[in-house]
Amino acid sequence: MVDKVRILVVDDELVIRESLHGWLKKSGYQVDTAEGGSSALAMLEKTPYDLLFLDIMMPVMSGIEVLEVVKEDYPQTLVVMITAYGSVETAVQAMKRGAVDYLMKPFDPDQLSLLTEKLMQQKRIMDENIFLREQIAEAIRFENLVGRSEAMQELFTMIQDVAESDSPVLITGETGTGKELVAKAIHAKSARCNGPFIAINCGAFPEQLLESELFGHERGAFTGAHRAKKGRLDLAHHGTLFLDEVGTVPLKMQVDLLRVLETKEFHRLGGTTEIGVDFRTIAATNRDLQQAIKKGEFRQDFFYRLNVISMHIPPLRERRDDIPLLAEHFLDRYSRETNKGIDTISKEAMALLRQYDWPGNVRELENAIERAVVISKKRRLDLEEFSFLAPHLSAAAETYSLEKTQIAHLLRVLKEFNWNITKAAQALEINRVTLHKKIKKYDLRPHRASS
Amino acid sequence: MSPVNTGGRKPKENPGRNEYTSLPKHGVVGVVRLGTVGEAVLNIVAANIQEILHVPVDILPSRQPPEFAYSDRRKQYHAALILKKLAESRRPHPRILALVSVDLFIPVLTHVFGEAQMGGRAAVVSLHRLRQKEEGSRVSLDTFYERAVKVAIHEVAHTFDLVHCSQAECIMRFSSGLLDLDALPLFFCEYCEAFLEEAYRRYEIQRLPI
Numbered sequence: 001m002v003d004k005v006r007i008l009v010v011d012d013e014l015v016i017r018e019s020l021h022g023w024l025k026k027s028g029y030q031v032d033t034a035e036g037g038s039s040a041l042a043m044l045e046k047t048p049y050d051l052l053f054l055d056i057m058m059p060v061m062s063g064i065e066v067l068e069v070v071k072e073d074y075p076q077t078l079v080v081m082i083t084a085y086g087s088v089e090t091a092v093q094a095m096k097r098g099a100v101d102y103l104m105k106p107f108d109p110d111q112l113s114l115l116t117e118k119l120m121q122q123k124r125i126m127d128e129n130i131f132l133r134e135q136i137a138e139a140i141r142f143e144n145l146v147g148r149s150e151a152m153q154e155l156f157t158m159i160q161d162v163a164e165s166d167s168p169v170l171i172t173g174e175t176g177t178g179k180e181l182v183a184k185a186i187h188a189k190s191a192r193c194n195g196p197f198i199a200i201n202c203g204a205f206p207e208q209l210l211e212s213e214l215f216g217h218e219r220g221a222f223t224g225a226h227r228a229k230k231g232r233l234d235l236a237h238h239g240t241l242f243l244d245e246v247g248t249v250p251l252k253m254q255v256d257l258l259r260v261l262e263t264k265e266f267h268r269l270g271g272t273t274e275i276g277v278d279f280r281t282i283a284a285t286n287r288d289l290q291q292a293i294k295k296g297e298f299r300q301d302f303f304y305r306l307n308v309i310s311m312h313i314p315p316l317r318e319r320r321d322d323i324p325l326l327a328e329h330f331l332d333r334y335s336r337e338t339n340k341g342i343d344t345i346s347k348e349a350m351a352l353l354r355q356y357d358w359p360g361n362v363r364e365l366e367n368a369i370e371r372a373v374v375i376s377k378k379r380r381l382d383l384e385e386f387s388f389l390a391p392h393l394s395a396a397a398e399t400y401s402l403e404k405t406q407i408a409h410l411l412r413v414l415k416e417f418n419w420n421i422t423k424a425a426q427a428l429e430i431n432r433v434t435l436h437k438k439i440k441k442y443d444l445r446p447h448r449a450s451s
Numbered sequence: 452m453s454p455v456n457t458g459g460r461k462p463k464e465n466p467g468r469n470e471y472t473s474l475p476k477h478g479v480v481g482v483v484r485l486g487t488v489g490e491a492v493l494n495i496v497a498a499n500i501q502e503i504l505h506v507p508v509d510i511l512p513s514r515q516p517p518e519f520a521y522s523d524r525r526k527q528y529h530a531a532l533i534l535k536k537l538a539e540s541r542r543p544h545p546r547i548l549a550l551v552s553v554d555l556f557i558p559v560l561t562h563v564f565g566e567a568q569m570g571g572r573a574a575v576v577s578l579h580r581l582r583q584k585e586e587g588s589r590v591s592l593d594t595f596y597e598r599a600v601k602v603a604i605h606e607v608a609h610t611f612d613l614v615h616c617s618q619a620e621c622i623m624r625f626s627s628g629l630l631d632l633d634a635l636p637l638f639f640c641e642y643c644e645a646f647l648e649e650a651y652r653r654y655e656i657q658r659l660p661i
Contacts, residue, residue, distance in 0.1 A: 019531060019557040025569055027625060028614035106525075106561045110627035 037061030071098035163189035173313030176363030179284035195239030203245035221270025236279035247287030330369035478509035481544035486516025530566035537573035567609035574606035611650035
């Protein structure tokens with residue numbers, strides 16, 4: 001049996017409507033008919049048809065006119081044009097405008113059957129694609145944006161609320177806090193989720209290149225522009241444009257960008273044609289833009305245009321409760337990626353991670369876990385795997401825990417003497433028994449390979 | 452196989468009488484030939500419908516060829532017009548199947564082997580293309596009879612609301628050409644068999660004991 005696929009037959013001739021309706025119904029499809037373009041469009045408003053058989057030659061509203069509306073308003077609906085002998089050229093025109101195929105009356109049964117089956121397969125793939133996009137959107141929603149802290153819960157709620165609107169968003173936060181992830185999550189949850197998410201790090205390009213990256217260029221616009229290139233503004237059409245490090249955009253370009261954001265039109269470098277675009281802007285910065293405005297480095301009007309909705313992501317040190325959750329999350333990912341089967345982080349190591357200041361925020365934590373997983377040869381990450389954090393630890397330990405400082409120091413010395421207890425004890429100026437006791441007490445272990 | 456009521460016994464003239472007392476007064480399907488159709492193919496189709504659909508079948512007296520359905524433009528016969536006429540038949544049979552030797556069409560298709568009213572009363576089978584091979588030469592009589600039976604059962608099943616089936620091993624699979632038709636089995640898949648049983652209950656059709 002065939003799934004209930006919904007088909008609309010649009011033809012001004014009753015006999016064609018009736019016989020196609022009958023044939024499709026026998027094939028198990030749910031079929032409706034419409035005698036003209038306007039009634040078809042009215043029906044499409046109420047029912048999401050999978051497939052439209054659309055006659056080209058109809059009075060009042062031609063098939064081509066109906067096709068244009070359908071492609072604009074209901075892009076998921078596949079359209080097959082029905083044509084009479086002699087109007088094949090028009091049918092080909094229709095295919096250029098988005099029809100998937102055409103049939104010439106009367107159809108060969110074989111042709112009709114094969115075409116319908118092929119289109120249903122195509123439709124299934126399209127639906128599957130949408131489903132997968134939704135799943136990915138859901139995955140992006142949570143990926144790396146991990147946190148149980150009150151600050152993060154507030155952020156999640158805000159992402160949901162912000163996604164529903166189409167207003168520009170300005171995300172502030174220290175480097176590595178996940179500003180791009182928040183932007184992606186907003187995009188994935190928004191009505192533009194099926195469109196592209198185009199990110200550009202404005203701080204990564206010199207002025208001339210940034211302009212070309214954003215606006216694109218026509219062929220010959222400057223030396224080396226051998227062919228025309230679409231800019232990110234172009235690519236973001238129907239999607240979201242993410243301007244990372246927006247605080248670094250030069251003043252002159254702020255004026256140009258402001259104009260684009262206001263008019264939704266721009267022209268490529270070396271070009272004169274105005275190109276209309278439709279995208280949502282999300283900008284991010286770790287700079288204090290208010291200060292930059294005072295210093296005359298950032299335009300106030302540009303700031304107001306970007307900062308319709310503002311979101312702040314707290315630094316990791318202000319939400320230490322999220323560190324274990326994030327650490328486990330990254331451990332899980334890198335353990336899987338490297339096939340190492342590392343499943344835990346020791347209590348001591350976790351204490352160290354919680355205590356560390358993370359100036360590079362979540363990105364630094366992620367890198368730390370990745371590095372520890374790569375160097376570890378055990379199923380558990382211990383303090384020694386995080387010894388590269390020790391310089392920060394020793395600085396931090398003076399103000400925090402004596403015990404942690406002791407653990408880190410012991411590990412450093414033991415490692416230095418290749419876990420030779422006698423030599424390490426001499427260096428520590430304690431006896432071997434005391435060192436043994438300490439090793440046991442703090443569950444200190446060398447790499448398996450070196451033990 | 453239960454015997455088919457043949458054209459020699461005319462239900463209209465003998466209402467209420469039936470020599471097979473276990474059978475109802477008239478069949479569920481009445482098979483009628485319109486114009487020149489061989490006796491053998493008529494009997495084979497009727498017998499097989501009875502055997503495979505498990506319902507009593509009567510062969511009705513022959514009728515005139517369906518000239519009323521002829522299209523000058525298409526040089527073929529309009530299947531929907533024939534169905535409309537058949538559906539108006541005053542015979543008591545809940546389903547009427549016509550066999551014709553002319554070529555049939557429906558407005559959107561170049562030709563059809565058969566046509567039926569979904570959940571309606573009438574079905575028609577054209578024998579016109581069934582004697583040919585794909586390349587045009589003729590097939591054996593056995594193959595011809597088998598094709599006629601397949602199209603007939605497929606079309607009658609449509610009148611019991613069965614739609615085309617996606618199972619390869621089912622007579623309700625759509626066949627667009629003769630090769631497809633030859634590949635069809637002469638039985639229903641288990642799903643369509645169940646749908647048919649359900650339709651018999653809905654239409655209060657009493658099926659023959661197996």
